[in-house]
Amino acid sequence: MSEQNTVETRIKELEDENHLLLNQLHIVQEKLEQQYSASQNTTDSQTFDWVDEELPEVLAENLRYRTLLDAQNMIHEVETTQALNRKLGNILIQGVKTPGTLLAIPAKLFRVWRKTKRQQPNKLLGGKGFDKAIMAYREDGLSGVDALLCTASVPDNIHANALTAVARDVMYREPNDALELAQRAYEIDPKPSRLKWLIFRLYEASEVLRAEALLDCLPKDIVFSDSEERAASQILNEAKQTRADQAKQQCDFSTRHALVEQRKILIGQLTEERDEYKQKAERSQAQAEQFIKANDELKQQAKLHQDQIGQLAKERDEYKQMADQSQAQVEQFTKARDELKQLAEQRQAEVLQLQGSIAEMEHRQRLFSEEMSRAEGQIGLIKDVLLLPEPGA
Numbered sequence: 192m193s194e195q196n197t198v199e200t201r202i203k204e205l206e207d208e209n210h211l212l213l214n215q216l217h218i219v220q221e222k223l224e225q226q227y228s229a230s231q232n233t234t235d236s237q238t239f240d241w242v243d244e245e246l247p248e249v250l251a252e253n254l255r256y257r258t259l260l261d262a263q264n265m266i267h268e269v270e271t272t273q274a275l276n277r278k279l280g281n282i283l284i285q286g287v288k289t290p291g292t293l294l295a296i297p298a299k300l301f302r303v304w305r306k307t308k309r310q311q312p313n314k315l316l317g318g319k320g321f322d323k324a325i326m327a328y329r330e331d332g333l334s335g336v337d338a339l340l341c342t343a344s345v346p347d348n349i350h351a352n353a354l355t356a357v358a359r360d361v362m363y364r365e366p367n368d369a370l371e372l373a374q375r376a377y378e379i380d381p382k383p384s385r386l387k388w389l390i391f392r393l394y395e396a397s398e399v400l401r402a403e404a405l406l407d408c409l410p411k412d413i414v415f416s417d418s419e420e421r422a423a424s425q426i427l428n429e430a431k432q433t434r435a436d437q438a439k440q441q442c443d444f445s446t447r448h449a450l451v452e453q454r455k456i457l458i459g460q461l462t463e464e465r466d467e468y469k470q471k472a473e474r475s476q477a478q479a480e481q482f483i484k485a486n487d488e489l490k491q492q493a494k495l496h497q498d499q500i501g502q503l504a505k506e507r508d509e510y511k512q513m514a515d516q517s518q519a520q521v522e523q524f525t526k527a528r529d530e531l532k533q534l535a536e537q538r539q540a541e542v543l544q545l546q547g548s549i550a551e552m553e554h555r556q557r558l559f560s561e562e563m564s565r566a567e568g569q570i571g572l573i574k575d576v577l578l579l580p581e582p583g584a
Contacts, residue, residue, distance in 0.1 A: 249461040250438035251431075254400070256468055262404035263479070269381045315343045321356035328357045333368060351380035355388065362392060370396040383410050391419070394426050403430035 316339065317323035327335035336357055340350055354376040362369035373392040377385040387409060393402035403426055415423060 246458050246461070247435065247438040247441075249458060249465055250441055251434035252465055253461070253468075254434050254437065255404075255430075256465075256472060258400045258404040259407055259472070262401065262408050263475075266381075266386070266405075266408055267479075269378050315339070316345070316349070316353055321353045324353045324357055325360045328361065328368075333371065336372075347380045351376040351385065354379070355385070358392065362395060366392070366395045370398070383413050387413060387415075387419070390426070391422055394422065394429075399426060399430045399433055402426050 315323065317325070324336055324339055327339040331338070336354070340353060345353070354372045358369040358372035358376070361372075370389075370392045373385070373389040377389050386405060390402045390405045390409075393399075393405065406423060406426060
């Protein structure tokens with residue numbers, strides 16, 4: 192939790208620093224415009240020699256860094272909103288707030304997994320070739336493609352692949368539409384390969400400065416084919432020439448002269464600001480690399496937490512199964528207890544019945560004994576009578 196807070200703090204600091212650098216560049220731009228206006232207001236009788244060619248170079252370098260900063264901001268914004276490790280990190284951060292949200296983590300992770308897992312394009316999009324998506328563009332343009340993809344409701348990678356397939360089909364006929372499709376594909380599924388493909392669509396749409404800036408933001412280990420290497424070199428050369436032309440046009444290099452000392456002072460200030468910005472840009476790059484490393488560690492932690500959650504879910508299922516078995520045994524014991532209780536009640540009733548029979552038999556026995564006693568008495572009397580001596584004997 193504390194490590195995630197540290198990463199978030201560093202992201203906020205980078206964003207603030209980028210905004211500060213942009214503001215400084217705007218101030219430099221305003222100074223240059225004021226200087227240009229002042230030189231335009233000088234009388235025609237005044238003539239000066241252009242003795243320092245460093246100003247256009249400084250302007251061109253500032254333009255490169257400003258474009259690079261915009262490209263880094265775009266990539267940072269896309270990755271912080273669409274990257275899988277960011278989504279997993281947000282789920283884990285929100286999930287530890289309360290026990291209820293912790294139990295909801297597996298369902299949220301399953302939804303993210305289902306949305307990002309690789310699938311084959313369905314028939315609604317025209318299979319692997321995305322023929323129906325291409326046909327939708329030919330019939331209704333970008334709106335037709337959007338309507339088809341909304342109807343299909345596919346994962347992000349399939350969505351981005353469909354946009355890329357349509358862009359490949361139209362990139363020679365409609366480079367601007369191909370550029371928009373490539374941009375949207377990268378924003379939906381930010382991967383280095385999609386960023387590289389977006390760079391070449393920018394170049395084909397004559398946005399050579401943005402293409403050069405994004406080319407500098409690609410990972411160092413990305414692989415280029417021979418044709419891509421040639422195209423990348425061409426982008427760098429044309430971007431350098433474009434910046435130089437714009438800087439010269441901004442300075443009115445071919446017709447306007449300036450005050451030598453003022454230009455030297457201004458160039459010195461711009462050079463210092465450029466060097467300072469360059470150092471800050473290098474620090475920002477180092478911090479960005481640290482952020483990427485922290486994101487990788489966060490992704491590993493997220494995977495570890497996911498594995499732990501899976502293990503807990505497995506143990507929960509085992510405990511549930513054991514509880515179900517125990518419940519069944521309890522029900523069996525309860526049933527057997529009820530049967531034994533019923534049998535005991537029957538045996539008790541039989542015992543009471545036997546006790547009643549025994550009591551009755553004992554009563555009869557007493558009566559029989561009394562009858563026997565009386566009979567024996569009578570027999571004795573009869574014997575006495577029979578055995579009496581006869582008179583005169």
